[in-house]
Amino acid sequence: MITLSEQPIGQLARDLPGATAVFHRFKLDFCCGGGQSLREVATRKGINLADVLEALSLLQQDTPDLDLLTRLDDQPLVEHILTRYHDVHREQLPELIRLAQRVERVHGGHPSCPAGLSAHLEEMAAELEAHMQKEEKILFPMITRGMAGMAVAPVQVMRHEHDDHGAALDKLLALTHDLTLPEGACNTWQALYRGLQTLRNDLMEHIHLENNVLFQRVDGQLGGEHHG
Incomplete structure (x- = not known):
């Protein structure tokens, strides 16, 4: 199973409820750089990957609008x-x-x-x-x-x-x-x-x-x- 950090950031934004809010907070580009892994995008921005992963793990499992829209x-x-x-x-x-x-x-x-x-x-x-x-x-x-x-x-x-x-x-x-x-x-x-x-x-x-x-x-x- 591919870890979160190796998944394309655009896919995480699409599939993980609440992920877009986390990426906004860390100023990570999930739209244009959507094909790159979370690790690559965070590294390029100089953001601590562990902090991003922790924020993603704390996400409430409520389904935001973006998640519904993909369906x-x-x-x-x-x-x-x-x-x-x-x-x-x-x-x-x-x-x-x-x-x-x-x-x-x-x-x-x-x-x-x-x-x-x-x-x-x-x-x-x-x-x-x-x-x-x-x-x-x-x-x-x-x-x-x-x-x-x-x-x-x-x-x-x-x-x-x-x-x-x-x-x-x-x-x-x-x-x-x-x-x-x-x-x-x-x-x-x-x-x-x-x-x-x-x-x-x-x-x-x-x-x-x-x-x-x-x-x-x-x-x-x-x-x-x-x-x-």
Whole structure:
């Protein structure tokens, strides 16, 4: 039997109830790096593997939403992704851009000011919108109509773009000093970082559901080959 530490982190996120919350806490990438083992991801991040394993062993065996979602058929899963993530990102980003612009304008002289954050969020919003449009217009209709063979190439493209989104989230953390608020941060700054944390969690779960659940089904329908 393969130990937890040797299992792919994306598989653990998918199959172990509550694991995604643990991975969020340790800032471990379970969406883009989903094919790597837990040990590899933790080692690369410089995180003590024993601490992660202990947190996983303490998980309550209640079943969170993500665990239930992996059992949905393709059509309801796609519908969930559209309403829970695509629609939500379209609401989140314009507000976060406004908040970031205000913080940069008012606190530009502060050493902790996230200079360049609003421009980065605008770029993220544009790339995410283009990505979601491709999924909505091309890939998702293929999947829900059972056209797995035709979906292989678009899935490869989407996975590659997911890696780009992961890199954008890393840059977001770098610009905000790991979302660390300075002492006495104003309400706008606090709201911005809270919103960014929510966006980060949502986007990681969004990518995870697509990469490690929906897209893996496309791979599985083609004899289990992995095209990537």
